[in-house]
Amino acid sequence: MSSSLFTQDARTTARNAAERRFRACGLAAIVLALAALVWLLISIFSAGAPAFRQAFMTFPVTLDEKALDKEGGRDPAKLSKVTTVSYAKLLALGLKAKAEDLGLETTGMKSKDFAKMISEESAASLRDRVLADPTLIGQTIEFTVLASGRVDGYYKGRVTMKTAVKDKNTSPEQLALADKLRAAGVLDIRFNWGFFTMPDASDKRPEAAGLGIAIVGSFLMMALVLVLSLPIGVAASVYLEEFAPKNRWTDLIEVNISNLAAVPSIVYGILGLSIFINFVGLPQSAPIVGGLVLTLMTLPRIIIPTRAALKAVPPSIRDAALGVGASPLQMVFHHVLPLAMPGILTGMIIGLAQALGESAPLLLIGMVAFVRDFPGGFFDPAAALPVQVYNWTVRGDPGFVERASGAIIVLLIFLLIMNAVAIVLRRRFERRW
Amino acid sequence: MTSLKLTASVLALAAAATAADARDQLQIAGSSTVLPYATIVAEAFGENADFPTPVVEGGGSGAGRKKMCEGVGENTIDVANSSSRIKQSDIDLCKENGVTDIMEVRFGYDGIVFASDIDGADFALTPADIYNAIGAEVAKDGAMVANTAKNWAEVNASLPAQEIAMFVPGTKHGTREVFDVKVLEEGCKATGAYDIFFAASAGADDDAKKKEAVEKCVTLRTDGVSVDIDGDYTETLARIEANKIAIGVFGLSFSENNTDKLKVATINGVVPTVETISVGDYPVSRPLYFYVKKQHIGVVPGLKEYVEFFVSDEMSGPDGALVEYGLVPDPALAETQAAVAAETVMGPLE
Numbered sequence: 001m002s003s004s005l006f007t008q009d010a011r012t013t014a015r016n017a018a019e020r021r022f023r024a025c026g027l028a029a030i031v032l033a034l035a036a037l038v039w040l041l042i043s044i045f046s047a048g049a050p051a052f053r054q055a056f057m058t059f060p061v062t063l064d065e066k067a068l069d070k071e072g073g074r075d076p077a078k079l080s081k082v083t084t085v086s087y088a089k090l091l092a093l094g095l096k097a098k099a100e101d102l103g104l105e106t107t108g109m110k111s112k113d114f115a116k117m118i119s120e121e122s123a124a125s126l127r128d129r130v131l132a133d134p135t136l137i138g139q140t141i142e143f144t145v146l147a148s149g150r151v152d153g154y155y156k157g158r159v160t161m162k163t164a165v166k167d168k169n170t171s172p173e174q175l176a177l178a179d180k181l182r183a184a185g186v187l188d189i190r191f192n193w194g195f196f197t198m199p200d201a202s203d204k205r206p207e208a209a210g211l212g213i214a215i216v217g218s219f220l221m222m223a224l225v226l227v228l229s230l231p232i233g234v235a236a237s238v239y240l241e242e243f244a245p246k247n248r249w250t251d252l253i254e255v256n257i258s259n260l261a262a263v264p265s266i267v268y269g270i271l272g273l274s275i276f277i278n279f280v281g282l283p284q285s286a287p288i289v290g291g292l293v294l295t296l297m298t299l300p301r302i303i304i305p306t307r308a309a310l311k312a313v314p315p316s317i318r319d320a321a322l323g324v325g326a327s328p329l330q331m332v333f334h335h336v337l338p339l340a341m342p343g344i345l346t347g348m349i350i351g352l353a354q355a356l357g358e359s360a361p362l363l364l365i366g367m368v369a370f371v372r373d374f375p376g377g378f379f380d381p382a383a384a385l386p387v388q389v390y391n392w393t394v395r396g397d398p399g400f401v402e403r404a405s406g407a408i409i410v411l412l413i414f415l416l417i418m419n420a421v422a423i424v425l426r427r428r429f430e431r432r433w
Numbered sequence: 434m435t436s437l438k439l440t441a442s443v444l445a446l447a448a449a450a451t452a453a454d455a456r457d458q459l460q461i462a463g464s465s466t467v468l469p470y471a472t473i474v475a476e477a478f479g480e481n482a483d484f485p486t487p488v489v490e491g492g493g494s495g496a497g498r499k500k501m502c503e504g505v506g507e508n509t510i511d512v513a514n515s516s517s518r519i520k521q522s523d524i525d526l527c528k529e530n531g532v533t534d535i536m537e538v539r540f541g542y543d544g545i546v547f548a549s550d551i552d553g554a555d556f557a558l559t560p561a562d563i564y565n566a567i568g569a570e571v572a573k574d575g576a577m578v579a580n581t582a583k584n585w586a587e588v589n590a591s592l593p594a595q596e597i598a599m600f601v602p603g604t605k606h607g608t609r610e611v612f613d614v615k616v617l618e619e620g621c622k623a624t625g626a627y628d629i630f631f632a633a634s635a636g637a638d639d640d641a642k643k644k645e646a647v648e649k650c651v652t653l654r655t656d657g658v659s660v661d662i663d664g665d666y667t668e669t670l671a672r673i674e675a676n677k678i679a680i681g682v683f684g685l686s687f688s689e690n691n692t693d694k695l696k697v698a699t700i701n702g703v704v705p706t707v708e709t710i711s712v713g714d715y716p717v718s719r720p721l722y723f724y725v726k727k728q729h730i731g732v733v734p735g736l737k738e739y740v741e742f743f744v745s746d747e748m749s750g751p752d753g754a755l756v757e758y759g760l761v762p763d764p765a766l767a768e769t770q771a772a773v774a775a776e777t778v779m780g781p782l783e
Binding site: 080127159166168277281284366369370371372373380393 | 491666692758
């Protein structure tokens with residue numbers, strides 16, 4: 001055995017080799033995790049990015065009096081009897097006239113083919129516009145319509161001339177015309193604000209499906225979770241940390257809170273269904289129930305970081321406060337709580353972010369329903385962002401795949417913002433002793 | 434203490450809601466096969482009628498019927514969508530909970546198709562081929578032997594020499610029931626396996642023997658050749674995109690909306706289309722229903738109007754919006770319309 005410092009003996013070599021192996025394993029783990037993340041993000045963003053752009057067509061539509069108000073007189077009751085089918089025909093005629101005006105070749109196109117290029121949703125919005133302003137009848141107005149899901153998909157690579165041959169919802173002629181309309185400036189691809197503002201749509205019109213109701217529903221639920229779980233969670237933590245005697249009961253409560261934080265979220269859904277819907281009789285699919293269920297789920301996840309934040313305030317602060325004559329209540333509210341606030345808020349925001357992304361308990365309380373009307377309050381049916389993602393992935397039309405990935409992006413952005421706020425709060429206000 | 438006040442007011446609101454009633458939106462739940470049709474109708478109904486858009490939920494046929502049978506009142510659903518007929522147990526449960534008047538509405542048919550990747554081989558199948566490919570035991574020289582076929586050509590020389598791989602709906606699906614009855618049982622009978630099972634059965638009487646034979650007919654091999662899919666058709670489609678040689682089971686409307694990805698197999702030489710199914714040439718189809726709680730008509734606004742709109746010609750008729758989506762129209766729709774107009778309550782099951 002050599003004793004030179006320049007030659008390593010067998011044991012040192014083995015130890016160094018072990019360290020190198022460990023480092024290599026650690027690096028491999030990080031690379032693997034990063035690769036998985038990158039792969040996930042690439043697949044979501046490549047599938048979802050097209051949802052934020054949409055094909056629109058703008059052309060003049062003649063609101064024929066004969067079709068919309070046969071007898072004249074503009075009687076609102078009679079006008080509302082005219083269904084979207086009639087409006088869809090007017091839109092198809094308008095598009096056809098525009099194509100002929102531009103001198104575009106439309107051989108092989110029947111009027112039904114023109115109708116198929118326009119989203120059915122647009123007939124409904126035209127009808128709403130006419131009912132709101134019956135004086136439009138008889139005029140020719142410039143109207144912007146959503147292109148149908150297939151035409152839209154053509155510009156996103158989802159539909160090609162080859163697939164269109166076999167597709168009963170579109171035809172190569174329609175796509176060829178769409179190209180010409182685009183060259184003429186009638187059809188253009190724009191940012192799709194409707195994705196954020198429009199309600200869900202049925203399987204026949206994926207192009208019109210939006211996240212409006214899901215965003216409103218999630219917002220209502222988060223508001224409820226915040227309003228309920230912040231006071232309850234903070235009060236419970238303060239009591240347990242500052243006032244409660246340390247005995248077997250408080251130990252038991254503590255263990256239970258830790259356990260509740262780990263309970264699978266679906267359990268809270270079952271609880272919500274049996275208590276809030278079946279026993280209390282709150283309505284199905286309503287944000288009130290969703291909010292209450294998510295509050296129950298979030299509470300333990302807020303109490304734990306809140307207690308940690310309270311514990312982190314050094315006892316000297318308490319002693320000093322008590323020493324100058326503050327009552328225990330004053331000590332907590334004037335000194336401990338303000339110092340613990342950054343930690344509490346961080347825990348709160350992270351708890352909210354978890355609640356925002358939760359879908360399992362909501363499936364059980366009817367939040368997965370198809371809802372078209374915007375909720376007027378906490379008791380009206382609504383959807384939620386993560387559930388909307390689930391809802392769209394099971395639809396038959398391929399257009400919904402893109403929408404689902406787009407919804408995931410929106411959800412991720414919301415989560416990112418919330419977590420960023422939590423980090424900023426922590427950085428700016430956290431004090432270390 | 435503003436947060437305390439807020440909490441109190443929210444709780445008070447919650448309490449007030451339990452007292453408040455008069456739901457103004459229809460609530461519908463049930464079959465995921467009927468769901469796309471119901472959403473299309475609900476959407477058009479909300480746009481054209483002076484009622485809010487109904488809220489439609491999936492969840493499965495059985496779950497929907499059970500929910501409808503929970504009782505009468507604002508907190509129970511109005512309509513249950515169902516891809517199979519209501520069962521006596523549901524009717525009993527309904528009666529127990531005071532739901533005595535149920536309207537049964539059959540609005541059309543759903544075809545069940547076998548489809549594979551668009552660029553794959555063409556398949557002309559018969560129920561017998563499918564049974565011989567994925568049944569647990571097959572008839573060979575008058576006796577039952579474990580199924581070892583690996584290749585479609587082994588099953589039937591006229592089929593492409595391609596490895597057998599099938600995705601069938603899981604047992605919780607209504608589609609599986611139809612697949613069992615209309616494909617496996619038929620195939621089992623056609624290949625003679627049924628008779629062998631029947632003869633070998635130890636059942637006490639003919640009924641028991643029959644039951645045992647049918648049960649054996651619908652038992653699938655478990656060596657990975659046939660895979661149960663518990664998810665939706667989108668899952669089956671994704672699996673086929675990953676495994677190009679596999680054949681999956683789909684609803685007609687789903688395959689009609691994915692014609693650029695799927696190639697549909699013929700059964701007994703018949704191509705499944707809306708026409709061949711409605712005249713009965715294509716053998717694998719089933720009726721679609723929804724069940725209406727008649728006691729809610731006049732209580733929940735828009736219920737009758739919704740039902741009438743659903744079975745109207747512009748929706749369920751031969752040129753209606755649903756047929757455009759893939760529904761097979763019911764030739765007896767006029768009778769259904771009359772029954773709905775008269776609010777006819779369903780009689781006992783035959």
